[in-house]
C-alpha cells in the first residue's frame with residue numbers, strides 16, 4: 488500500500504497482510520488440508536459436459552436462488568448425517584468462508600460481538616474484522632476440547648450475537664461432543680445468538696461422532712456449515728454451504744450479492760454431487776492414514792493430537808520454523824500454524840505421507856534436541 492495515494496484504508500484494516508498459506512511450487516503439498524486425489528477422467532468428462540451446457544446460457548445471469556443445487560446439497564447432507572433436510576434449509580456460496588461471512592454480515596456488525604474458542608480457524612477474526620464486529624475468544628483446554636462451564640461463563644460475560652464452533656476444529660482436529668454444542672446452543676438461544684458449527688472436515692470424523700446437523704430440528708438459532716473443498720475433493724470449484732432453519736437461511740438471502748454463485752459453479756457442484764460416491768471414495772483411506780500418522784508421530788517421541796479431520800497437529804518443537812523449513816527443503820510443504828511449537832500436516836497419498844515421514848525422520852536424527860515438552864512464552 489506504500490504508493491497508494493487514495494484515502495487511507497479503514498483503520499481496522501491497517502497493517503494487515505492478505506490472508507493465505509504460502510502457495511509454493513513443491514512436489515508434496517500437505518499444507519491446506521486438500522484431498523490429494525484429483526477426479527477421475529470420467530468425472531472430469533461429466534463436469535466438462537455440465538460446464539459446456541452452462542456455457543451456452545452465459546449471456547443470462549444465473550439462477551439467483553439456485554434451488555436445484557440447494558435440493559441436491561440437502562439430499563446429500565441429509566443422507567450423510569442422518570437428518571431430513573429440504574433445499575430451503577440449505578444455503579451455499581463460494582466456499583464455506585463466504586457462507587460464514589454472510590452469517591456475520593447478517594448477524595454481526597457494529598456494536599455486536601462474535602465469539603469463538605482458541606486456538607481455532609484463523610479466518611474467523613477476519614470475518615469479524617471485515618464486518619465491523621467485535622471479536623472475542625474464550626479458551627480451549629490443553630487437550631483442545633471446550634470446557635462447557637467456561638464456555639457458558641464466556642457467553643454470559645460477552646453476550647455475543649454469533650458463536651463460531653469449528654468441529655472438527657482447525658488446526659487441532661478436535662471434534663466437539665454433541666452435548667457441548669447443545670448446551671452452548673441452548674444458552675445462545677436465550678441471548679439471543681446464532682451458533683455456527685463449522686463442519687468443514689465433518690466427513691472425516693471418526694465413527695460414532697454424530698454431526699450437529701442432527702440438532703437442527705431442535706434449535707432455530709443453529710447453523711451447520713460444510714464445504715465441498717475437503718472430503719469432496721473439490722477445493723478448486725469454491726463451493727461451501729450450510730444447513731439451518733428456513734428463517735435463518737432467508738436472513739442470509741438478504742445480504743448475499745445478487746447472482747453470487749455463478750452458473751458455472753452451480754453446474755460443477757451439481758455434476759460433482761452426482762459423482763459423490765467416487766469423489767468421497769478415498770475418505771475411509773484418508774481417515775486410516777490419519778490415524779496411522781498420529782501413531783507414527785507418537786512412536787517418534789512427538790506429541791500428536793487425536794484428529795477427526797484430514798490433518799494432524801504435532802509438536803512440540805523448540806524451533807518449529809526450522810522444522811518447517813527443513814521439511815520444505817525436502818520438497819514437502821506443511822503448515823506453520825497453531826500454538827507455539829506445533830505444526831500441522833495434511834494427510835496425502837501414501838507416497839506423500841512417506842515423503843513427509845522420511846523428511847521429518849531425517850530432521851529428528853539430525854537435531855535430537857528438537858522437541859520440548861513445554862514451549863517457553
Ligand SMILES: Cc1ncc(COP(=O)(O)O)c(C=O)c1O
Nearest residue numbers: 582583584608657687714716727
Ligand atoms: C475450519 C475451516 N472452515 C472453513 C474453511 C473454508 O473452506 P472453504 O472456503 O474452502 O469452504 C476451512 C479451510 O481450510 C477450514 O479449515
